[in-house]
Amino acid sequence: MRLSAAYTAQPAVLATTRGYRHFSLLGERGKGRGRTVELQAVLDRGFRLLVPVQELRRRELWQPGWQQLPPRQPMQVIPAIDLLEGQCVRLHQGDYDQVTRFSDDPVAQALSWQQQGAERLHLVDLDGARTGQPVNDAAIRAITAALSIPVQLGGGVRTAERAEELLACGLDRVILGTVALEQPELVEELAARHPQRIVVGIDAKNGKVATRGWIEESSTEAGDLARRFSASPLAALICTDIATDGTLAGPNLSFLRTMAEASAVPVIASGGIGTLEHLLSLLPLEAQGVSGVIVGRALYDGRVDLAEALAAIGSGRLQDVPASPLSEAIG
Numbered sequence: 001m002r003l004s005a006a007y008t009a010q011p012a013v014l015a016t017t018r019g020y021r022h023f024s025l026l027g028e029r030g031k032g033r034g035r036t037v038e039l040q041a042v043l044d045r046g047f048r049l050l051v052p053v054q055e056l057r058r059r060e061l062w063q064p065g066w067q068q069l070p071p072r073q074p075m076q077v078i079p080a081i082d083l084l085e086g087q088c089v090r091l092h093q094g095d096y097d098q099v100t101r102f103s104d105d106p107v108a109q110a111l112s113w114q115q116q117g118a119e120r121l122h123l124v125d126l127d128g129a130r131t132g133q134p135v136n137d138a139a140i141r142a143i144t145a146a147l148s149i150p151v152q153l154g155g156g157v158r159t160a161e162r163a164e165e166l167l168a169c170g171l172d173r174v175i176l177g178t179v180a181l182e183q184p185e186l187v188e189e190l191a192a193r194h195p196q197r198i199v200v201g202i203d204a205k206n207g208k209v210a211t212r213g214w215i216e217e218s219s220t221e222a223g224d225l226a227r228r229f230s231a232s233p234l235a236a237l238i239c240t241d242i243a244t245d246g247t248l249a250g251p252n253l254s255f256l257r258t259m260a261e262a263s264a265v266p267v268i269a270s271g272g273i274g275t276l277e278h279l280l281s282l283l284p285l286e287a288q289g290v291s292g293v294i295v296g297r298a299l300y301d302g303r304v305d306l307a308e309a310l311a312a313i314g315s316g317r318l319q320d321v322p323a324s325p326l327s328e329a330i331g
């Protein structure tokens with residue numbers, strides 16, 4: 001472990017997942033000025049700074065002396081179940097011709113995520129997204145009835161009546177994609193009637209909004225659509241970079257930053273998560289308003305373990321625990 005000589009640091013947080021040790025540090029930087037800096041570190045073979053120093057300065061974390069960190073909201077790690085003809089699948093970059101089938105028992109799959117600690121489930125009716133008609137309602141109702149955690153659903157919700165029917169039948173939130181682009185005023189009305197229960201799904205191909213199962217591309221910038229809903233009482237914006245979705249290649253951080261900066265509504269990142277490091281790479285975006293992440297293929301593949309993910313960035317994340325001296329903590 002190497003720490004820059006410029007920092008004299010103490011760990012305030014310590015957690016270990018799969019050999020990675022990560023924690024927050026408080027340290028002084030600069031001579032005589034006595035400035036304090038909060039660092040979020042992942043300790044592996046070396047030392048990695050997750051929060052850029054400019055960001056700390058912007059957040060006015062430079063203060064004299066040691067400082068107690070405020071408790072942070074954990075990030076939500078949300079497993080996804082995408083339904084196609086009643087089965088749990090994942091598509092590659094949203095392409096209906098590149099399907100991997102993971103389970104033909106969506107209720108058992110949903111219960112398994114719940115049992116592993118999920119605090120919310122993300123459901124997509126892929127047939128619904130493509131056709132605009134509800135196709136997987138039997139599975140959706142069975143999952144909602146079987147689970148005790150909140151469930152959100154997107155795909156094919158194109159009218160206020162359909163959204164309200166779903167909210168009345170036990171879903172916690174409904175996600176509107178196509179309609180958010182084509183009839184934004186309908187989304188605003190719904191959000192006003194059901195505050196914190198409507199989510200806008202913004203799916204972007206090369207920065208432009210895609211709709212109808214990602215088959216149609218528009219000329220609207222994803223950031224402009226996010227800005228349109230900045231003052232609405234939406235629960236979240238789910239932002240998907242289609243090029244990364246289902247690839248396990250890592251999230252598009254600059255896209256997520258653009259989206260989070262465009263709107264005051266919390267952003268849930270979606271697409272590209274393949275490793276624990278990818279999840280950790282989202283932490284610096286918390287300050288911009290990224291408050292959760294949807295994980296699909298990596299959970300099915302076992303590349304990411306849900307309990308580990310929750311410990312790394314979610315509710316199991318240790319924070320602000322007065323810890324042993326640095327030398328002990330880093331062994």
Ligand code: AMZ
Pocket residue numbers: 091093094095096124125126128129130132154155156157158175176177178179201203211212213214238240
């Ligand atoms: O993978 C796809 N091709 C896909 C997908 N996952 N197409 C749409 N969707 C999801 C969106 C959003 O949650 O991410 O369906 C929802 C949007 O559906 P609609 O019918 O409102 O545009």
